[in-house]
Amino acid sequence: MGLTACGGGETETDTEGNTTTTSTTDPTTTTTDPTAGPTGTDSDTDVLTTEDAPDPVCGNGSIEEGEECDNGESNGNDGLCNVDCTEAQAMCGDGILSGDEECDDGDVGPDKPCTPDCKPNVCGDGYQGPDEACDDGDNNDDQGACTTQCQVAGCGDGIVNGAEECDLGPDNGPDSACTPDCLNNVCGDGYQGPGEGCDDGNDIDDDGCSNACALASCGDGQLNMGEECDDGNLENNDGCLDTCVTAVCGDGFVQEGVEACDDGNGDNSDECTTLCGAPACDDGILSGDEVDVDCGGDSCGSCFGLYQHRWKGEQNVSSGLWQKIDEADFEMTTRGGPLEIELSIPMVGGADSACRPTIDGEWAGTAQMLPEGNPWHEGRDRTGWNNPNGFRMWDRVRVYYDIEAGTHTVGVQCRTSTGTLKVGRAESTSLIITREYDGMDNEVHQKVSLMGGQIPSSDPMIKIPGTDLTFDAKGGDIEVAISVPIGLGGHAGCLPWMDGAPIPSTAQTYQNTRWRAGLTSTYSSWNMWTHSRVYKNISPGTHTFSTRCYNDANQLRIGEADAASVILVRELDNVADKYGQGIDVHGNGWGINQGTDSFWYNMPNMQATVSVTHGSVEVTEWVGYYHVNNGAWFTCRPTIDGTWMGSYAGLEFTSNEEEGVIHQPANNGHHGVWHRRRIYTDIPAGDHVVTLQCLSNGDHFWAASNGQSSITARDVQLIADVP
Numbered sequence: 001m002g003l004t005a006c007g008g009g010e011t012e013t014d015t016e017g018n019t020t021t022t023s024t025t026d027p028t029t030t031t032t033d034p035t036a037g038p039t040g041t042d043s044d045t046d047v048l049t050t051e052d053a054p055d056p057v058c059g060n061g062s063i064e065e066g067e068e069c070d071n072g073e074s075n076g077n078d079g080l081c082n083v084d085c086t087e088a089q090a091m092c093g094d095g096i097l098s099g100d101e102e103c104d105d106g107d108v109g110p111d112k113p114c115t116p117d118c119k120p121n122v123c124g125d126g127y128q129g130p131d132e133a134c135d136d137g138d139n140n141d142d143q144g145a146c147t148t149q150c151q152v153a154g155c156g157d158g159i160v161n162g163a164e165e166c167d168l169g170p171d172n173g174p175d176s177a178c179t180p181d182c183l184n185n186v187c188g189d190g191y192q193g194p195g196e197g198c199d200d201g202n203d204i205d206d207d208g209c210s211n212a213c214a215l216a217s218c219g220d221g222q223l224n225m226g227e228e229c230d231d232g233n234l235e236n237n238d239g240c241l242d243t244c245v246t247a248v249c250g251d252g253f254v255q256e257g258v259e260a261c262d263d264g265n266g267d268n269s270d271e272c273t274t275l276c277g278a279p280a281c282d283d284g285i286l287s288g289d290e291v292d293v294d295c296g297g298d299s300c301g302s303c304f305g306l307y308q309h310r311w312k313g314e315q316n317v318s319s320g321l322w323q324k325i326d327e328a329d330f331e332m333t334t335r336g337g338p339l340e341i342e343l344s345i346p347m348v349g350g351a352d353s354a355c356r357p358t359i360d361g362e363w364a365g366t367a368q369m370l371p372e373g374n375p376w377h378e379g380r381d382r383t384g385w386n387n388p389n390g391f392r393m394w395d396r397v398r399v400y401y402d403i404e405a406g407t408h409t410v411g412v413q414c415r416t417s418t419g420t421l422k423v424g425r426a427e428s429t430s431l432i433i434t435r436e437y438d439g440m441d442n443e444v445h446q447k448v449s450l451m452g453g454q455i456p457s458s459d460p461m462i463k464i465p466g467t468d469l470t471f472d473a474k475g476g477d478i479e480v481a482i483s484v485p486i487g488l489g490g491h492a493g494c495l496p497w498m499d500g501a502p503i504p505s506t507a508q509t510y511q512n513t514r515w516r517a518g519l520t521s522t523y524s525s526w527n528m529w530t531h532s533r534v535y536k537n538i539s540p541g542t543h544t545f546s547t548r549c550y551n552d553a554n555q556l557r558i559g560e561a562d563a564a565s566v567i568l569v570r571e572l573d574n575v576a577d578k579y580g581q582g583i584d585v586h587g588n589g590w591g592i593n594q595g596t597d598s599f600w601y602n603m604p605n606m607q608a609t610v611s612v613t614h615g616s617v618e619v620t621e622w623v624g625y626y627h628v629n630n631g632a633w634f635t636c637r638p639t640i641d642g643t644w645m646g647s648y649a650g651l652e653f654t655s656n657e658e659e660g661v662i663h664q665p666a667n668n669g670h671h672g673v674w675h676r677r678r679i680y681t682d683i684p685a686g687d688h689v690v691t692l693q694c695l696s697n698g699d700h701f702w703a704a705s706n707g708q709s710s711i712t713a714r715d716v717q718l719i720a721d722v723p
Contacts (some may be wrong), residue, residue: 058085062454062555069465070453071561080451080466080561087465092118097370097450102401105369113369113402120368120401122337123150155182158286166266168274177250177274178266185264187213195251195264197227197243218244249276305436307332308679309410309722310429317414317421319350324361325423328412330722332434336405339364340435340444340568342397342677343412346425346660350416351384352376352526355394355423357432358411364400374562375415377450379485382525383421389631390663391425395530395675397481398566399446410434427657431678445471445569447545452560461495461517461548464558464565468546471569475540477577479570479712480533482547485563487526490553491671493519494529496567497548503535505583518624518709521670522556530675532620533710534572534581545569579714580608580690584704590626591694591704598656598697600637603704606692608713616681616718617645621692623674623709625701628664632698635661636674638711640688645680649721656695664698681721688713 056064061072069081076083080096093116095106101118108114110127121129126137134146142148142159153161158169166178173180174191185193188211190201197218198209205211210218217224219242221232229240236242236253247255252264254276261272268287273279279288286293309330317323325345341357341364356378357364363372370377378396386392410432414423424430437444449466464484480496480503495517496503520527547567549558559565572579584591584605591603603623610617619638628634637659638645644653662674674694690713694703703709 058083062456063462063465064456069451071451074561092116102448103369122401123148155180160267160269168266172266176266177264184266187211193250194248195241195243195245195253197245212243214243218242250274305332305334305434305719306679306716307410307434307720307722308718309432310678311723312424312426312429314422314424314426317350317416317423319416319418319420322356322363322413322415324358325355325412325414327424328430328432329409330411330432331407331409332720333407334403334405334434334436336403338399338401338437338444339403340397340399340437341410342431342433342435343394344431344433344660344676344678345394345412345414345423346391346428346430347381347383347394347414348391348422348663349383349387349419350421351382351418352380353383353394353414353416353421354378354380355396355412355414357400358413359400359403359408361409361411363413364403367402367404368400374560375417376485376560376563379483379528379559379563379565380526381485381528382487383416384419385525386663390633391428391661393660393662393675395483395528397483397530397532397568397677398448398564399444399568425657425660427655428660429658429678430660433677433679442573443571445469445545445571447567449547449559449565450562451565452558452563454555454557455489455549455551456555457490457552458550461497461550462558463497464494464547464549467565467567468544469567469569470542470544472542473538473540474571475538477534477536477572478538479572480535480545481566481568481570482529482531483564483566483568484529484547484549485526485557485559485565486520486529486549487522487557488524488554489522489551489556491519492522492529492549492551492556493517493673494547494549494558495531497546498538498543500544503545504538505535517550518622518673519671520673522551523554523670526557529673531622531673532675532677532712533583533622534579534712577714578611578613579712580610581710581712582607582692584709590702591709593702595696595699595701595703597699598695600693600695601703603636603692603694603709603711606704606709606711608690608711609687610690610713610715611687612683612685612715614715614717615683615685616679616716616721617683617688617690618677618679618714618716619645619690620710620712620714621674621676622711623692623694623704624671625662625674625694625696625703626671627669628672628696628701629698630664632696632701633657633661633663634672634674634694634696634701634703635659636676636692636694638680638690638713639693640683640690642691645683645690648684649680649682656697679716679718679721681718 056066063070067085068087070085071081075081080088082088093108097104103114103120104118105114108116113121115121115127121127128135132150133152135150136146140146140148143161145153147153151157160167164182165184167182168178172178177185177194179185179191185191192199196213197215199213200209208216215226223230227244228246230244231240234242237256239247254262259276262276263272268285273287311327313327315325383392447469451465455462482496484494486492592601621636623636625634692711
């Protein structure tokens with residue numbers, strides 16, 4: 001059976017060799033009943049009629065040929081779209097977030113949270129922000145006047161600079177290895193430091209405190225007043241020094257069997273740290289040539305915080321305001337700055353529904369002063385369209401800026417427009433994944449568009465207004481994710497582009513045509529379209545990324561005013577980032593054709609080889625599916641050598657719905673997309689082949705066709721997996 005509902009011109013061959021060819025239709029065809037949905041005629045099989053495409057009309061709210069945008073009556077006064085349907089020039093400081101602006105509260109300035117060029121004020125941008133003592137931009141230097149933390153260099157900042165011999169920050173002191181003046185504590189300086197029985201700061205040897213900083217009675221073998229010990233010998237590598245002080249790390253003497261070294265200074269950048277050992281990646285201090293405080297493990301690279309929280313359980317959310325999801329809360333610690341948050345939660349019921357991440361009980365975008373007036377600012381999914389068939393999966397990835405350093409409670413809020421929304425599932429794992437970036441060894445670039453519009457039936461993909469993301473890429477491999485609310489069209493889908501064309505890949509290149517990027521049925525429904533994939537061997541230099549969408553019937557809604565469409569690019573280190581990716585490279589045919597009820601199928605093209613060193617593997621799945629039986633569901637899972645990856649951590653696969661399920665929407669003639677990202681722990685070190693398996697509890701379904709599917713397995717350094 002073929003793509004009978006895809007709009008024509010395609011041939012499919014089933015496993016028995018039967019061939020079905022859909023009729024070729026004019027790209028301007030539309031369904032006779034655009035409102036058909038779950039209770040009406042199957043929208044995928046509506047009779048099509050050919051009509052002449054109307055001349056474009058600026059101001060009708062639909063983006064048509066020759067128009068860059070069209071927000072209807074708002075054209076010319078919303079800061080987004082001009083009266084002639086061209087994109088408005090961004091005016092930094094007008095209080096409207098538009099164009100390439102990342103913030104705009106109308107009160108911008110070099111000393112404001114939002115800079116004069118409408119970027120969040122961060123350390124290193126050359127603007128001295130509210131929480132910064134200085135900011136020399138690219139000239140920030142830990143050995144200069146303004147440190148890389150945008151603090152004025154000085155004794156006590158924890159960084160050895162200038163004339164300082166040491167600097168332990170708050171641990172500097174008269175009894176420390178590093179004095180209050182940031183000098184190494186030595187005998188005769190007047191500070192009684194580690195290993196000294198006294199220190200009167202003079203050179204008189206018979207005044208009760210010798211020039212060796214020992215008390216007068218020290219060495220007689222008797223414990224006298226003021227002495228910590230007295231073993232009567234002059235050995236300094238045992239537990240009692242010749243100054244009658246108990247041996248400790250930092251006294252300048254190596255205690256046999258206890259210390260590996262002891263240079264008596266407070267400098268952690270040399271060969272001996274203040275823990276009296278060589279610099280190590282798990283010593284918890286900034287030591288050796290590390291660029292960041294290590295977070296454990298065997299890698300001395302810059303360690304960014306990566307957390308996963310998982311839970312099972314259902315919670316009902318009544319229509320109206322945002323409601324807290326109780327089981328979603330967990331604690332994490334961040335250095336501050338940009339924080340990527342990804343949600344993956346099964347939902348059903350209600351009507352139009354959405355979820356959003358919170359930081360300490362407030363929406364994560366609050367710190368960035370993002371607009372919150374529209375109830376669907378994070379997008380929406382029409383979960384009620386599936387009811388009573390079953391669950392959909394809420395997938396959303398986005399970076400939130402200006403998160404304060406420290407320990408925070410991360411959580412989730414959800415809402416629905418009508419009725420009762422059921423969030424989560426007793427049989428399925430819901431997830432939050434958070435990831436922070438240091439801007440040195442790991443970088444992320446993001447563009448959020450708050451524009452909305454409509455596109456008619458069109459073969460060429462049409463750019464979503466305001467999604468251009470331009471930056472200087474280092475070159476190599478990149479991971480691109482998009483997250484776009486789309487709905488009310490026909491068969492539709494979206495894809496990231498680079499420099500005005502589909503992003504090139506050495507494995508398989510998407511084409512500027514329908515279906516090659518996957519598709520979902522949007523008739524009478526909103527969908528959160530999420531796509532994530534790694535693209536190899538991108539050339540270095542300046543590149544512009546954007547999001548393009550296509551549609552074959554009705555007027556597809558792509559985002560809406562104040563609702564976020566997100567494109568996110570992660571630059572990967574081809575040496576440090578160990579990953580593998582399997583891609584469906586076929587132009588036709590299906591990985592699964594008319595599958596058997598509740599049978600796990602290995603997807604032959606969805607295999608990824610990854611070299612594991614940290615013990616944790618992040619797996620991203622993206623699979624197009626079609627024609628699941630009415631009321632049945634579809635799911636996928638990753639395995640190693642036939643074993644579900646969660647088994648290595650002792651987790652139990654108690655239900656085929658463990659990874660979540662997507663129920664066939666409305667009827668059995670619709671298309672959909674499975675997207676899932678999850679981190680699996682306790683994976684043995686070494687090379688592994690990760691294979692994707694898919695299953696349905698219906699006895700008829702297709703999956704993975706036309707380059708629609710991929711799996712990426714990435715070795716990651718996980719801070720915590722919080723159950």
